[in-house]
Amino acid sequence: MLDPIILGQIGWTSLATTSYYVLFAVAFSLVLKVNRLFNFTQAAAMSIAFYAAYATVNLAGLPLIVGLAVSLVAVLLFSWLIETYGFAILREKKASVLFIFIFTFMVSEFVAYLLMLTFGTWPNTIFKTLLWPVSLVGNVAVSHWDVPAIASAASCCLLLALFLRFTRWGQFMIAVSDNPDLAELYGIDKRRVFLLAVMIAGALCAVGMILYGSRSQVQPKTSLELMLFATVATIVGGIGNIWGAAIAAIALGFVQNASVLFIPSQLQGLLLYAFLFVAIIFFPAGLKLPERKRTFESKTRQITPAPGVATPADKPAE
Amino acid sequence: MTKLRGSSRRSLFLAATALVAGLGLGGISPAAAQDALKFGLALPLTGAQALYGQDQITAAEMAVADINKAGGVNGKKLEMIVLDTQADPQVGINAVNRLVRVEKVPVFVTGFSGVVKAVAPIANDNKVVELSVGANSPSVAQLGEYVYTTYPLADIDVTALAKYVHKDLGKKRAAILYINDETGTVAADVFRKTFTAAGGQVVAFEAYDPKATDFTGQILKVRVSNPEVVHIHGLVSDTPQVIAQMRQLGLNQTVTSYAAIYNPRLIQSLGKGAEGIIVTSLAPGPSDSPKVKDYVDRWQKEKNREPNGLPYTQYLYDAPYLIAQVFGSLVKKGTPITGESFRQEMLAIKTFDLPVTGKTEILPNHTVTKPVYLMEVKDGQWVRKAIVE
Known part of the structure; x- marks a missing residue:
């Protein structure tokens, strides 16, 4: 069983199929890091993104690029609504974490039922067929879906990394995730940052669901099941560690696929729960990689205050 | 609710x-x-x-x-x-x-x-x-x-199917892929026992999780076992994807399944990949009865x-x-x-x-008996292949 072709095939297919899982895990982890909430409305955003693309591409027969645009518009609108009329109000009312957690589940169930009423429960795909052409690369089957999927997920992650590292709003997000109240003192509008995080997560979900729905069948409640993987990857990768979640998603996908070579396939479904159990009990803060040595510049790098806003350093001594 | x-x-x-x-x-x-x-x-x-x-x-x-x-x-x-x-x-x-x-x-x-x-x-x-x-x-x-x-019950149609695959299709080596829940486990076991009792060999018996979205590991194990026929006992939501992945990984063997998979959307989802799929149906079709x-x-x-x-x-x-x-x-x-x-x-x-559905006899053992209709995808359509009494 353990010949190089089989391992190569499992490795390649796992890498390709974890492309959407990486996006879901990064989206979930980003909101957890910045907004400090377990956002299970992400399942609703994922479903909305899929059905918008499905209606545009499969039902209306329009090109995928239009489907992607419609999907993004739908999911961004949903993200704006949920942040503005949901999370913002709950934060204002100082709702407990548990209450917000229940709210996110309720929204996802509600959206799933709405989609069920609108589109029915028959499993659907973005394109009419599930079959993708295949090329053999050294006896490893590479479907024509694989490379674009990996490239899309990698591009999204790269764009997010660049955004967080080099843009003003990206640095505001990091600042808010570190200490929202202190960030506010520096003139950062944390409400806009929270909104931005939810909207970026929504956009990642849209890309992820288009990848998923062009290869697998989707029902209104499928996204709730997909969230289990995103949650496990986020916890295993370390809560608040976006890239840890992405790496955990890839590793979990590979381990899950390869596991059937070593354990009875009936036990495969237990693996995710086993990882979750071990991660929560033994690594509640996630699996930490050794910290990289910081340069003097990065240590002393400061966030530029918003224009016209005084920093604590500008304040006269009392 | x-x-x-x-x-x-x-x-x-x-x-x-x-x-x-x-x-x-x-x-x-x-x-x-x-x-x-x-x-x-x-x-x-x-x-x-x-x-x-x-x-x-x-x-x-x-x-x-x-x-x-x-x-x-x-x-x-x-x-x-x-x-x-x-x-x-x-x-x-x-x-x-x-x-x-x-x-x-x-x-x-x-x-x-x-x-x-x-x-x-x-x-x-x-x-x-x-x-x-x-x-x-x-x-x-x-x-x-x-x-x-x-x-x-499943032992009626799956039993008839397993016997037909061995006796009438002449297949000696079967692989079974099934969803790991009540629907899949029991029926897969019925297929395995019947096929083996008929003289065939079950060369792979692999389960997949109901929440799974990728079946590469199981399919590769099936590929290595080199079966002549693959019986899939899953749900309408996962079976088309299992078959699609099988075809993409180079498994072009005959696929059999059961009544839940008998629907026109399967053919649409799989295109040419659906050709030759055989499923059971426990009721007569439009061509059998006015x-x-x-x-x-x-x-x-x-x-x-x-x-x-x-x-x-x-x-x-x-x-x-x-x-x-x-x-x-x-x-x-x-x-x-x-x-x-x-x-x-x-x-x-x-x-x-x-x-x-025609004549139905309620048996003392709380079950009924019915003929089993086998349907096959041919030229993009479901056609009747056989009736097994």
Whole structure:
């Protein structure tokens, strides 16, 4: 069983199929890091993104690029609504974490039922067929879906990394995730940052669901099941560690696929729960990689205050 | 959550209308509405299995409407109370408790193995007949004195299929891929035992998780085992993807499956990859019976499509006819209608000639026997391959 072709095939297919899982895990982890909430409305955003693309591409027969645009518009609108009329109000009312957690589940169930009423429960795909052409690369089957999927997920992650590292709003997000109240003192509008995080997560979900729905069948409640993987990857990768979640998603996908070579396939479904159990009990803060040595510049790098806003350093001594 | 639907709502409306008319005209009294012969129907109206459940309920509603249009049961109206189970055992228990304790029905119809099993103790404890229609786990036959099935169990169609694959198709090496739940595990085991007993060899026996989205590991194990045929026992939501991945990984062997996969969307999803797939069907098709053709034409006319899971809906269409015949016989004899009298009368009648599934014999072991129809995808269409008696 353990010949190089089989391992190569499992490795390649796992890498390709974890492309959407990486996006879901990064989206979930980003909101957890910045907004400090377990956002299970992400399942609703994922479903909305899929059905918008499905209606545009499969039902209306329009090109995928239009489907992607419609999907993004739908999911961004949903993200704006949920942040503005949901999370913002709950934060204002100082709702407990548990209450917000229940709210996110309720929204996802509600959206799933709405989609069920609108589109029915028959499993659907973005394109009419599930079959993708295949090329053999050294006896490893590479479907024509694989490379674009990996490239899309990698591009999204790269764009997010660049955004967080080099843009003003990206640095505001990091600042808010570190200490929202202190960030506010520096003139950062944390409400806009929270909104931005939810909207970026929504956009990642849209890309992820288009990848998923062009290869697998989707029902209104499928996204709730997909969230289990995103949650496990986020916890295993370390809560608040976006890239840890992405790496955990890839590793979990590979381990899950390869596991059937070593354990009875009936036990495969237990693996995710086993990882979750071990991660929560033994690594509640996630699996930490050794910290990289910081340069003097990065240590002393400061966030530029918003224009016209005084920093604590500008304040006269009392 | 349970909810009233369809004929129940209509019945409430009719009852209210009758009451108003009765008060106004001194004609029909509310007592007349109570003369209706009631039975329950508990199936998924919502949830992941609703695509089948809704069409099954529609089929039963069509039958009730047809029976009442033709004069009812010995002049009495047949009334069906529909409740949602979401195909979830806990929701099913709530629904059936309401049917038995509030609606006081002597018999109810339900489906989906998990629900059928979960509600069986309620039927047995309250001496109310549970008719399972569609659940195919062989264990359904052992759920107690008041639980019967009008649908052939998995050991009927999967047994017939496994024998046919070995004897008639001449395949000696089979691989089995199955979903790791009640539907898959039992039926996969039946296929394995039957195929092995017939002299074949099961070279791979692999499960996949109901939440799985990738099946590469299992399919590669199947590929290594070099089978001549692959039997897949999954759900309509995962089986097309399993087959798509198989084809992409170079497995072009004959694929067999069961009645849940028998639908036109499978061919659309898989295109040429669907060619040669063989599935079972436990009811005659439109080309086998003019009544079935009329039934399918009616769906086309009223809903502009074929029903999802055509054979299942045929059994659901026939269930009210079976119940009506038992009710009719009891009314004729003047016997009070209870769960116990219903059960005894059903067993006494024993053989029913039903409109769209044909002759049905209720066996003492709580099951039925039916011929198994094998359907194959040929040139992008389902065509009948064989009938196995």
